[in-house]
Amino acid sequence: MAIVKNDSVIEQEWITVDAEGDLPASDENLIVPLARFKDQRDDLIGRNGGLGVQLNPGDAPEDLADDLDRLSIITVNFPAYTDGRGYSYGRVLRERMGFKGELRAIGDVLRDQVLYMHRCGFDSYDLNVDDETALTKVRAALKEMSVYYQPTGDGRMTAGSLRERRANATGKTF
């Protein structure tokens, strides 16, 4: 396993717990599933360590609306690469709800999905390969394409906006 963020491999600094079971010491950085967060919210936000939430397919990111400022990280689980619900969660969290913390894709995260994830607001990727391979893959994936048609919240210029800019400069769009 290797986590790639901002063009480098980063350490795993978070402990992820399941729906049940004991919580680690209060100063550990902790990620809990959304359902548990909703159940034990008051206890969880009173801890000393960092707090994150894991979204699974079927969860509603909207449930975190009142707590986004308290979360340093949200992980979105892709149990199979074919389950694309997490792409919508990413965009809703970033573009609609204004989440500024780390948004990490976990689960069946493959090279060929990384660019789409990035476009949907993800900034870290947990790949099931060694560090060097993960970094190589993410780097390659992020630069494979350079033309984008859809505006998302990722800051990339779309073909449409570049055409408009060109039209303003030259009077000719196409």
Add this chain to the structure above:
Amino acid sequence: MYRYDDFDRQLVQERTEQFREQVKRRLAGDITEEQFRPLRLMNGVYLQLHAYMLRVAVPYGTLRADQLRELGGIARKYDKGYGHFTTRQNIQYNWPKLDEIPDALLDLANVEMHAIQTSGNCIRNTTTDQYAGAAADEIEDPRPYCELIRQWSTFHPEFTYLPRKFKIAVTGSPNDRAAVKVHDIGLRMHQNDAGETGFEVIVGGGLGRTPFVGKTVRDFIGKNDLFSYLEAILRVYNRFGRRDNKYKARIKILVHEEGVEEIQRLVEEEWAQIKDGSLRIGDDEIAQYIEQFAPPAFETLSDDDADFERHKAENRGFSNWVRSNVIEHKQPGYAIASVSLKPIGGIPGDATDVQMELVADLSEKYSFSDVRVTHEQNLVLPHVKKADLFALWTELDKANLGTANLGYVTDIIACPGLDYCALATARSIPLSQRISERFGDLDRQHDIGELKIKISGCINACGHHHVGHIGILGLDKRGKEFYQITLGGDASENASIGKIVGAGFSEAEVVDAIESLVTKYIDIRDAGERFIDTYRRVGTDPFKEVLYGDR
């Protein structure tokens, strides 16, 4: 017609390179067939019964002459000299070698074509009226909006791993030739009370195992809001569409299970949050796309052409072809000519390399280099001077492309079936050939009039049998093919799903069964009634009786 600019070209080039790398990884054994599968599927490469199959996108069924010529060249270079036009207005090649597919894609890229999103659980090729920009009954040319949708949907980062594939169709005419009511999203252009043109949005239609006619979620959406409204629907589908069962994953099931009111509520709620954002399409941008599809340089002509009338009077073959294959154009003195890919006894939708090149040449000569592919698996030259029709037909006819049967009983839609397809349970092509031969006599076809037969070789319904006036579904019963007949399907603005008429027929019986249905219709029709009209008037019983008697 839309021409790629540098952005479009670069995107396709990059995609072509990306796929070449992926094939290289596969051929080198770096990845398994299992790992390669999602990658090839994103690029239109299927593994069929005998070989890989490559499906090439023909966005909204519109081709330039140079593109069609290249499709012919690819058929010769990488296939066995033919290609198969599909119900998605695309073309597929049945015999390419995997190691050569990247080269074929490069050849395609050189004429601004590709295989992007011709498979996979993403937004597929947007289809439209094959007569767009030419039809006399059109409210507005739908192609600018199809091109906008093409761009919006290409590599959409959020909607590339949907629960299931997603198909959008647009019609700019009240006479729906694009089957919009049996699509995941159907867009019907019309004018609102304020006189603005926009779209009725129909959601949740579809064929397959569980056919549905789509339901209207919004009577009118303005052009500026097209992207945001589509994105709202897709987001609702991506989040809430079923993923537990592949056969219940299309949006039609979501609409059916939740009810259209609930879907409408979810979509409107989502849309309210994004409609004023960056997806809004400006009037200038719309105007630029309309300009891309500006009418060609038509001459000012009288609508009557004496030579055309004379040829019709003198040549029965020509007048027959005009009768079925030529329809009115919005521009006086011009006509829309359909090129049938359904020769009597032939394989529906197949065209040889030479035929494709010929139609490309003829489109340059007679139709402003514009060719269309229809979802009924024919080709169209949309802008032909009436004065040129005779010369056009003469050249088509020499190449076995002059068959006068558009909309008739031999103009059959058929899927590739068990001859090619890994999913099929029965053969479709040989059956369609036999039906075509049985009804081949042209006088008889004229007598029968419009009758749409559609054949699918399995319940996935690629041959659209649910919306055939007569639909035929090929199944497997203890190792033997048998065929189930449905009646009363219709893909037009009066869309309906056909009803199963009774027990299926063996391969030996089915053509006779079709013939007795047709004979019954002729016996009981009122003057001017098409098969579908008679069926709607009398219902299933009289037809059931000829098939099964008292059984």
